[in-house]
Amino acid sequence: MHSLLHAAETSSAPSEADWLAVVVAAIAVIVAAVAGFYAKRSADAADKNVTAAERSASAAEVSAAIAKDSVSIAKDSAYASSVSANAAADLLRVELDRLHNEYEPKKNGEWLFVPHNRHPDHRWLQFRFKLDREYLVLATASATNDTVTTVCSVTPPGQPDDWWLVWVEDWSSDRDHSAWRELTLRFWPPQARVGRARPWNCVCGRQLDPGEGDTAAHWDFEVDVKPPESYDLMASLG
Numbered sequence: 001m002h003s004l005l006h007a008a009e010t011s012s013a014p015s016e017a018d019w020l021a022v023v024v025a026a027i028a029v030i031v032a033a034v035a036g037f038y039a040k041r042s043a044d045a046a047d048k049n050v051t052a053a054e055r056s057a058s059a060a061e062v063s064a065a066i067a068k069d070s071v072s073i074a075k076d077s078a079y080a081s082s083v084s085a086n087a088a089a090d091l092l093r094v095e096l097d098r099l100h101n102e103y104e105p106k107k108n109g110e111w112l113f114v115p116h117n118r119h120p121d122h123r124w125l126q127f128r129f130k131l132d133r134e135y136l137v138l139a140t141a142s143a144t145n146d147t148v149t150t151v152c153s154v155t156p157p158g159q160p161d162d163w164w165l166v167w168v169e170d171w172s173s174d175r176d177h178s179a180w181r182e183l184t185l186r187f188w189p190p191q192a193r194v195g196r197a198r199p200w201n202c203v204c205g206r207q208l209d210p211g212e213g214d215t216a217a218h219w220d221f222e223v224d225v226k227p228p229e230s231y232d233l234m235a236s237l238g
């Protein structure tokens with residue numbers, strides 16, 4: 001029995017080479033398992049990353065859409081306020097222009113060129129007119145070629161229904177024609193210092209004061225210089 005056992009032990013005992021093969025195989029299995037485990041884990045992590053990336057991409061899309069909407073809403077409301085601001089400005093402009101037009105000088109009776117004795121022996125060609133409102137008036141006479149002009153002195157009316165007098169030209173010798181072709185009358189709302197006028201304002205935005213006379217007038221008229229041809233008429237008006 002002993003010998004049999006021994007023989008069996010002897011015959012069944014693995015050789016060193018067999019052990020080595022078993023160990024190598026076991027190590028290979030372990031390595032494969034570990035490798036598999038890590039591969040799985042990185043695959044899972046990659047999945048998670050992909051999902052997270054997908055989620056954050058989708059969140060970014062939503063935010064972008066919201067931002068786009070907000071920009072669009074902001075644009076709409078900016079547009080709406082600019083439209084209403086423009087509409088208000090347009091209405092105001094229309095109203096100011098209407099008031100400006102309402103104040104436009106209107107002829108009150110005839111506008112006449114007459115020779116007039118400014119001094120007892122000094123005759124002048126005078127342009128006289130009446131207005132239904134008080135103004136500040138500047139007058140300029142121009143010659144045919146428009147390059148020669150002169151500023152005419154203007155006498156405001158002493159009473160509300162009196163004549164405005166524009167001293168157009170020295171008419172002391174017996175003359176029947178004027179050196180001037182056109183008279184330009186320029187009107188501003190009156191300032192306190194002008195004659196007896198009570199000041200009032202036009203709100204159109206043009207300057208209220210003519211300054212040195214070169215700012216834009218609120219209104220201007222051009223009148224052809226047409227002295228009366230008949231000295232009888234002149235005598236009757238003089």
Ligand SMILES: [Zn+2]
Nearest residue numbers: 100202204218
């Ligand atoms: Zn005006």
